[in-house]
Amino acid sequence: PSEYFKGMLSRVGYAIFFIPFFITYVGHGFFSPGWLLCPGFYLLFLIGLSLPTALLNKKLVGTSLVFTGLLSGVIVFYQVNKLSWLSWHKPQRQILQIIEDVGTSQTKTLQIFDCMAAEKNATSIYRVVGYSSSIQEIFWLNHKVLPEIQILPCSEAGRSVASLTPNIIKLRWSFPEFTVLTH
Structure with missing residues (x-):
């Protein structure tokens, strides 16, 4: 030894x-x-x-x-x-599907409301899907358009949904899925 x-x-x-x-x-x-x-x-x-x-x-x-x-x-x-790491593929595929289904000419902004509890930081949108630049890159690869990507706190979701704008797509993020608020 x-x-x-x-x-x-x-x-x-x-x-x-x-x-x-x-x-x-x-x-x-x-x-x-x-x-x-x-x-x-x-x-x-x-x-x-x-x-x-x-x-x-x-x-x-x-x-x-x-x-x-x-x-x-x-x-x-x-x-x-x-970390529910084996479930991360679902929201990743879901955001890809949402971006693929979006009409490109009218989309100016993609707003994502992050509704994860603070204690669930391990499954935040930044870790599971990526930062706004990553989502913008996915959008660019699909449509050759660079919309503004906004990741906002959940508290702004109700106020923002009330003011519907046709050029803005709104999503709610709560692991393990996205919910489309407007399309």
Whole structure:
């Protein structure tokens, strides 16, 4: 075992190969399954690379690797379930369908009322669908038109719906779906 730890320390230089994976996560204040998968795969890679051949054949090492893999998987699947991450495809497809169905010549503004509760920040529109520039890019790719995209608080929805304008499409966002208020 002491030669095992020496072997692991001698392989720390391999960490430089994983820097490109970690750079994408710098500065993000939210959970991503990749945060746990990349370090876990790196650790398993390091363990396998560091062990002498005689130790690789022992049952203890295989059991440890399986336990580490299962433990990492449990944490990742717990977070994926907590974020309802497997349901994110529905609103993403829904916004694409809404944008595809929109008439381009009359649309000047797309207003989205964000009606998510503050404690549900993990499923905010910015994380599930994207920022206004992303939605504008999707609109551009479909229609070659750049309308103004406004993501507004839910409190403005009632006031804004009362003043219907034909050039404005209004949507309500409440995970996991959009509701079309005007079209």
